[in-house]
Amino acid sequence: MTQPQRVEHQSTDKGSVPIYTTAVVEQPWDKYTATDHEVWRTLFRRQRDMLVGRACREFLDCQDEMGISEANIPRFADLNALLEAKTGWTLIGVQGLLPELDFFEHLANRRFPVTWWIRRPEQLDYLSEPDLFHDLFGHVPLLMNPIFADYMQAYGQGGVKAQGIGPDALAQLTRLYWYTVEFGLIRTDEGLRIYGSGIVSSGGESRYCLESDAPNRLGFDLLRVMRTRYRIDTFQKTYFVIDSFEQLMSATLPDFVPYYEQLKSLPTIPAGTVLDTDLVITRGTGEGWATDADF
Numbered sequence: 001m002t003q004p005q006r007v008e009h010q011s012t013d014k015g016s017v018p019i020y021t022t023a024v025v026e027q028p029w030d031k032y033t034a035t036d037h038e039v040w041r042t043l044f045r046r047q048r049d050m051l052v053g054r055a056c057r058e059f060l061d062c063q064d065e066m067g068i069s070e071a072n073i074p075r076f077a078d079l080n081a082l083l084e085a086k087t088g089w090t091l092i093g094v095q096g097l098l099p100e101l102d103f104f105e106h107l108a109n110r111r112f113p114v115t116w117w118i119r120r121p122e123q124l125d126y127l128s129e130p131d132l133f134h135d136l137f138g139h140v141p142l143l144m145n146p147i148f149a150d151y152m153q154a155y156g157q158g159g160v161k162a163q164g165i166g167p168d169a170l171a172q173l174t175r176l177y178w179y180t181v182e183f184g185l186i187r188t189d190e191g192l193r194i195y196g197s198g199i200v201s202s203g204g205e206s207r208y209c210l211e212s213d214a215p216n217r218l219g220f221d222l223l224r225v226m227r228t229r230y231r232i233d234t235f236q237k238t239y240f241v242i243d244s245f246e247q248l249m250s251a252t253l254p255d256f257v258p259y260y261e262q263l264k265s266l267p268t269i270p271a272g273t274v275l276d277t278d279l280v281i282t283r284g285t286g287e288g289w290a291t292d293a294d295f
């Protein structure tokens with residue numbers, strides 16, 4: 001284990017540039033300052049209050065079951081005792097963004113990398129990279145859900161494979177992660193709910209994704225999602241809605257190699273486009289959408 005460092009994206013005149021790091025570190029819990037705990041508390045309170053009635057029940061229940069609360073930044077060791085017993089996942093401390101293959105290999109082995117450091121008070125509303133709040137508050141709870149936990153591992157295994165196939169396969173698989181793990185919505189008896197970590201850790205997007213007329217909300221379709229470009233700097237133009245975590249797991253169970261073959265002949269789809277073949281839940285007005293290129 002190395003001494004933990006804070007590896008942040010670098011700001012340049014061309015914008016924020018990602019810096020990658022591979023080290024696995026012990027969570028330096030005693031080194032968190034009063035300000036760090038206060039940032040956690042403020043963000044936790046704000047997001048948790050907003051998510052009641054917006055996030056899916058599984059997410060909120062798992063957060064409670066793990067004892068994640070506003071009191072303090074949680075200790076990974078405490079959460080691991082519960083997680084390992086329930087679904088066999090382990091949280092590992094990392095210093096910042098991992099290279100893709102490292103990330104996939106951890107997931108494939110049921111290890112979830114959590115950034116050990118938390119954003120600064122002036123970054124409460126926006127940070128371009130994952131920090132402890134995003135990773136722990138947003139990603140960790142659903143690892144307690146057995147089906148979602150299996151999906152995450154299957155995703156990692158698929159990622160290792162895609163890496164060997166080539167950049168197109170990798171881009172297609174990354175879109176799946178984006179539109180499910182990060183920005184997914186789920187249909188429930190109580191209405192649409194959030195399960196994506198990128199949404200639950202963002203105040204603005206938690207409201208926008210459910211309440212705004214601007215974005216499209218479309219039924220989940222695996223190959224459609226894998227062709228859809230996305231936004232990294234603004235709220236999403238389109239959200240894909242699953243019916244259940246079982247649907248997500250079973251859609252991604254088959255070998256993806258034939259899918260990658262099939263996708264070779266199909267163009268990518270701009271983030272805001274609605275196709276005739278889409279299952280449209282709501283068609284967005286497109287109000288306020290950025291007009292520059294999607295990712």
Ligand SMILES: [Fe+2]
Nearest residue numbers: 130182197198
């Ligand atoms: Fe994330």
